[in-house]
Amino acid sequence: MSSFREKWAEWGVTLPSLAWLALFFVVPTVIVFGIAFHAPSADGGYSSGFTMETWHAVVRTPYKEIVWRTIWISAATTFLCIVLSLPCAYAIARMKAKWRAIVAGLIMLPFWTSFIVRVFAWRTLLNPDGFLQHLLVSLGLCTPETMLNYNSGAILVVSVYSFLPFAIMPIYTAAEKFDFSLLEAARDLGARSFFAFRKIFLPGVRRGVVSAALMVFIPAIGSYVIPDLVGGRDSELIGNKIYQRTFPDRNLPHASALAAVMGFSVLVPLACVAWWFKRQDAREAKRLAEATARKLSGGAA
Amino acid sequence: MKHSRFAGIVLLLVMLFLYLPIVVLVANSFNLSRYGGEWAGFTFDWYVKLFTQNQPIWEAFERSLLIAATATVASCVLGTTAALALHRWKDRLQTVHYGLIYTPLVMPEILMGISLLMMFTAIGLGCGLFTIWIAHTTFCVSYVTMTVLARLQDFDDRVIEAAYDLGASPLYAFFKVELPILLPGIVAGGLLAFTLSIDDFVITFFVTGPGADTLPLKIYSMIKHSRQMPVINSLSTLMLVFTCVLVAASRLVANRRHRRPAAAKALK
Amino acid sequence: MDLASEFLVFDHVTKRFGALTAVDDVSFSIKKGEFFSLLGPSGCGKTTLLRMLGGFERPDSGRIWLDGKDITDAPPNIRRVHTVFQNYALFPTMTIWDNIAFSLRLAKKPKAEIEESVDAMLEMIRMGDHAWKYPSQLSGGQKQRVAIARALVDRPQVLLLDEPLAALDLKLRQHMLLELDTIHDQVGITFMYVTHDQGEAMSLSDRIAVMNSGRVEQLDTPAKIYEAPVSSFVAAFIGDTNFFEGTIVATDGDYCTIQVPGFAAICAYNDKKLDVGQKVHLSVRPEKIRVTLTPPPPEKGARINVFQSQVTDVIYQGVYTKYWLKSGDRSVSALKPHSRFLLDQETITWNDNAYCWWHPDDGYMVENFSALDESLVQTTPSAAPKGAVS
Numbered sequence: 001m002s003s004f005r006e007k008w009a010e011w012g013v014t015l016p017s018l019a020w021l022a023l024f025f026v027v028p029t030v031i032v033f034g035i036a037f038h039a040p041s042a043d044g045g046y047s048s049g050f051t052m053e054t055w056h057a058v059v060r061t062p063y064k065e066i067v068w069r070t071i072w073i074s075a076a077t078t079f080l081c082i083v084l085s086l087p088c089a090y091a092i093a094r095m096k097a098k099w100r101a102i103v104a105g106l107i108m109l110p111f112w113t114s115f116i117v118r119v120f121a122w123r124t125l126l127n128p129d130g131f132l133q134h135l136l137v138s139l140g141l142c143t144p145e146t147m148l149n150y151n152s153g154a155i156l157v158v159s160v161y162s163f164l165p166f167a168i169m170p171i172y173t174a175a176e177k178f179d180f181s182l183l184e185a186a187r188d189l190g191a192r193s194f195f196a197f198r199k200i201f202l203p204g205v206r207r208g209v210v211s212a213a214l215m216v217f218i219p220a221i222g223s224y225v226i227p228d229l230v231g232g233r234d235s236e237l238i239g240n241k242i243y244q245r246t247f248p249d250r251n252l253p254h255a256s257a258l259a260a261v262m263g264f265s266v267l268v269p270l271a272c273v274a275w276w277f278k279r280q281d282a283r284e285a286k287r288l289a290e291a292t293a294r295k296l297s298g299g300a301a
Numbered sequence: 302m303k304h305s306r307f308a309g310i311v312l313l314l315v316m317l318f319l320y321l322p323i324v325v326l327v328a329n330s331f332n333l334s335r336y337g338g339e340w341a342g343f344t345f346d347w348y349v350k351l352f353t354q355n356q357p358i359w360e361a362f363e364r365s366l367l368i369a370a371t372a373t374v375a376s377c378v379l380g381t382t383a384a385l386a387l388h389r390w391k392d393r394l395q396t397v398h399y400g401l402i403y404t405p406l407v408m409p410e411i412l413m414g415i416s417l418l419m420m421f422t423a424i425g426l427g428c429g430l431f432t433i434w435i436a437h438t439t440f441c442v443s444y445v446t447m448t449v450l451a452r453l454q455d456f457d458d459r460v461i462e463a464a465y466d467l468g469a470s471p472l473y474a475f476f477k478v479e480l481p482i483l484l485p486g487i488v489a490g491g492l493l494a495f496t497l498s499i500d501d502f503v504i505t506f507f508v509t510g511p512g513a514d515t516l517p518l519k520i521y522s523m524i525k526h527s528r529q530m531p532v533i534n535s536l537s538t539l540m541l542v543f544t545c546v547l548v549a550a551s552r553l554v555a556n557r558r559h560r561r562p563a564a565a566k567a568l569k
Numbered sequence: 570m571d572l573a574s575e576f577l578v579f580d581h582v583t584k585r586f587g588a589l590t591a592v593d594d595v596s597f598s599i600k601k602g603e604f605f606s607l608l609g610p611s612g613c614g615k616t617t618l619l620r621m622l623g624g625f626e627r628p629d630s631g632r633i634w635l636d637g638k639d640i641t642d643a644p645p646n647i648r649r650v651h652t653v654f655q656n657y658a659l660f661p662t663m664t665i666w667d668n669i670a671f672s673l674r675l676a677k678k679p680k681a682e683i684e685e686s687v688d689a690m691l692e693m694i695r696m697g698d699h700a701w702k703y704p705s706q707l708s709g710g711q712k713q714r715v716a717i718a719r720a721l722v723d724r725p726q727v728l729l730l731d732e733p734l735a736a737l738d739l740k741l742r743q744h745m746l747l748e749l750d751t752i753h754d755q756v757g758i759t760f761m762y763v764t765h766d767q768g769e770a771m772s773l774s775d776r777i778a779v780m781n782s783g784r785v786e787q788l789d790t791p792a793k794i795y796e797a798p799v800s801s802f803v804a805a806f807i808g809d810t811n812f813f814e815g816t817i818v819a820t821d822g823d824y825c826t827i828q829v830p831g832f833a834a835i836c837a838y839n840d841k842k843l844d845v846g847q848k849v850h851l852s853v854r855p856e857k858i859r860v861t862l863t864p865p866p867p868e869k870g871a872r873i874n875v876f877q878s879q880v881t882d883v884i885y886q887g888v889y890t891k892y893w894l895k896s897g898d899r900s901v902s903a904l905k906p907h908s909r910f911l912l913d914q915e916t917i918t919w920n921d922n923a924y925c926w927w928h929p930d931d932g933y934m935v936e937n938f939s940a941l942d943e944s945l946v947q948t949t950p951s952a953a954p955k956g957a958v959s
Contacts, residue, residue, distance in 0.1 A: 010390050014398055017383035017442055021401040024439040028416035031423055045422070087308035088315050094305060103312075110319050113544045116502050116517045117537040120524050121322035124329065124534075131325050134339060161318065168315075214407070222409020224503050229524065239411050246415060246507070252422075259415050263408070270407060459658035465645040466623055466652045467672040467719065481662035 036257040044250035074220035077159040081167035093175035150232035166215040174208025330534035347535040361519035369498035372437035380445025388453040414507030428510035445490035452486025576601040582631035591617040593783035606770040609780035651720035652729040657712040659704035666700040672723040690718040804852040813851040831898030837932040857931035858903035875926040
């Protein structure tokens with residue numbers, strides 16, 4: 001009787017959020033996937049017949065090119081973010097507790113400000129009449145004719161800028177738990193400082209690095225605002241194409257198929273990382289169990 | 302030693318990189334020059350223009366506040382119940398439930414935007430403030446749930462048992478004991494939801510309808526059409542200040558608990 | 570057992586968690602006002618028993634009676650049984666005062682009465698100055714006192730204490746033991762105390778139930794449990810002991826002779842009138858064994874057990890010194906209290922040849938034993954330093 005009431009209580013507490021997300025997250029996702037199997041209709045909707053035509057279109061140019069560009073820009077962004085984050089996280093984790101909180105807060109602060117405003121700030125900064133161009137020209141690093149804005153390079157810089165806090169934070173959290181006396185021990189044993197960093201610090205924070213990579217790669221793949229505001233005509237990403245097919249072209253099946261492609265390019269690394277974490281956990285649990293068993297048998301002997 | 306110094310220099314450069322655009326933006330909001338390439342003199346003109354000649358911006362701001370407030374309330378209710386369920390039960394239903402809560406956190410925003418748009422189109426629901434509210438509530442629920450869940454995992458479940466033990470009914474124990482404990486978590490989740498809602502562009506962009514532009518949409522269209530760029534600078538500066546105040550306020554709320562005993566004593 | 574006349578009765582209570590039987594057909598009763606302890610190693614079922622009394626678990630079979638009423642199915646908020654939790658479980662968002670007033674407010678008592686009762690409780694636990702603090706601002710001992718006051722304020726029928734001192738350090742624990750004793754004397758409420766620490770149970774309880782793998786092994790006064798354990802488990806769990814397993818080879822009035830393989834014949838008091846051929850475990854507490862360099866004087870009595878042995882380990886522990894001796898194939902532990910430091914008897918050190926001896930009345934025969942219990946007996950000096958005090 002009591003377990004029956006317990007079941008009711010569980011459903012009662014679970015249902016609001018479960019139903020909401022089922023209705024506004026699962027159902028729409030299924031619909032998007034479904035629409036990709038229909039042909040567009042003249043009125044901007046889609047016709048009822050089943051077709052694979054959309055999928056054939058997706059694997060051909062120019063879509064293929066856009067998908068590849070999106071993936072390599074996202075990968076490059078992720079790489080740059082990690083490379084910059086490692087020394088930052090290391091430096092913050094070695095500070096005194098009070099300073100750590102302040103610097104971590106300062107790194108997160110831009111994240112709390114409007115995203116669109118930050119991208120806009122870069123757009124003005126990279127503008128031919130903007131501050132950066134003036135600075136670089138006066139330093140002799142570029143000519144007044146160089147276009148800083150509206151290309152893949154600009155997308156890369158602004159993406160790194162926007163997603164960097166997402167990379168620093170998980171690595172910093174991992175670095176905070178890292179036992180720095182290990183590094184001293186390694187150097188004490190004669191390891192060169194970079195060797196110690198690579199062989200001891202890096203493996204110590206690898207979980208943080210993997211989370212960071214995911215935290216950057218996913219929003220980078222889904223990027224729309226950045227390529228739209230600082231990208232050019234020949235640096236379109238999947239996000240722009242989805243928008244273009246949805247609104248100006250009103251070709252919903254194509255937009256849906258592109259969305260599905262984007263979903264897969266996010267799910268694949270996500271599943272890999274989930275699998276990797278699980279394996280790490282299992283290994284750690286096994287190691288712990290073995291150590292405990294060894295201790296027990298040692299104590300009995 | 303040498304290594305620490307190298308890392309410190311990288312950190313300093315990264316901080317410069319993170320704040321350079323913001324500093325330039327704030328500076329340009331006081332710059333007479335229209336394009337902000339070089340300093341042409343100090344002015345308050347853009348702020349004056351913002352307040353006197355830009356009624357649509359303020360209307361969009363009001364809409365943003367309205368949506369953020371209502372979406373925050375809805376997502377706090379849904380997120381708190383979700384966290385309670387996830388914490389209390391660990392069966393297959395909750396595994397599915399957790400999956401539903403977690404997935405939106407790792408899905409690119411644009412996917413949620415387009416799928417909601419497709420659904421609203423499919424069921425013939427006209428886009429406008431209502432659809433924006435639905436979309437915002439949907440993505441905020443996950444964030445609130447995670448924040449409240451973290452709080453729940455921090456505290457000892459025996460406290461609830463202690464309340465039952467001393468004679469409390471489940472409802473009394475929830476409202477008098479559990480909810481007060483969760484409140485800081487719910488407030489933190491709510492603040493996060495509010496910030497995310499106010500700031501959201503991509504999802505809103507897809508599910509908006511005629512006359513339902515929120516502030517980020519308004520700013521976007523001004524940027525797109527290169528209209529009144531210096532006014533956007535001044536508006537952005539005000540938004541930065543606003544956000545900083547909000548973040549500082551939330552920090553104060555989080556720290557308030559430590560000072561309350563003195564206040565309680567003074568009341569007695 | 571007359572269910573109606575006893576105060577608190579466990580009547581054939583069983584509780585299973587999956588394949589594990591946590592509480593196995595337990596029956597006993599507790600008198601009103603008694604300080605009763607459930608003592609046992611972790612996983613013996615004592616906490617499950619307590620949680621069933623508190624109403625947090627329901628037995629699979631059997632009933633629980635309190636003051637003539639069957640409370641087996643009553644939810645926790647209905648029964649007038651309050652728990653002091655191991656980690657205190659104070660309400661973190663309420664002041665100390667509000668924590669204590671919780672149950673009175675629930676019962677909708679008049680305001681004046683609430684204030685009076687809470688202030689009286691604060692007085693009793695000497696925490697009046699801390700009334701407006703929050704639990705996070707208190708020390709462990711203070712939190713524990715508040716938890717006790719909160720559970721006692723509305724005069725429950727039974728107070729359950731679930732390892733209440735486990736989270737405190739040694740000095741504080743000893744202080745709180747005295748305090749608990751005083752509180753029990755003051756309020757006269759039935760206390761049911763769960764612990765794995767035999768020292769706590771021994772010093773506080775009127776009676777103790779020693780539990781092992783879901784069953785009550787022995788229910789008796791502390792002295793009886795220490796001096797006359799019914800099983801080798803109880804003998805080994807309560808304090809330290811030497812076990813000699815052997816067979817009775819001769820009886821002589823009140824005494825008998827036990828032949829122990831690899832050791833000598835031992836004379837023991839045969840209170841149970843066991844017959845020749847009976848296999849027994851003889852338990853001899855270390856403090857009852859004397860260690861001397863010279864043999865005991867003959868006037869100590871002819872029956873005395875004397876064995877030649879070699880000292881293998883000496884561990885000085887302040888109050889006493891613990892000796893490990895090898896006699897025959899056996900290792901024997903013995904305690905020697907220090908009454909006069911330096912002026913004390915002859916010094917006995919490692920590798921000395923010494924006599925260990927004890928009176929037959931100091932050995933206690935146990936005929937129930939299981940191989941598992943051997944693990945509870947200290948056999949290696951490396952495990953010894955914790956000593957018999959804790």
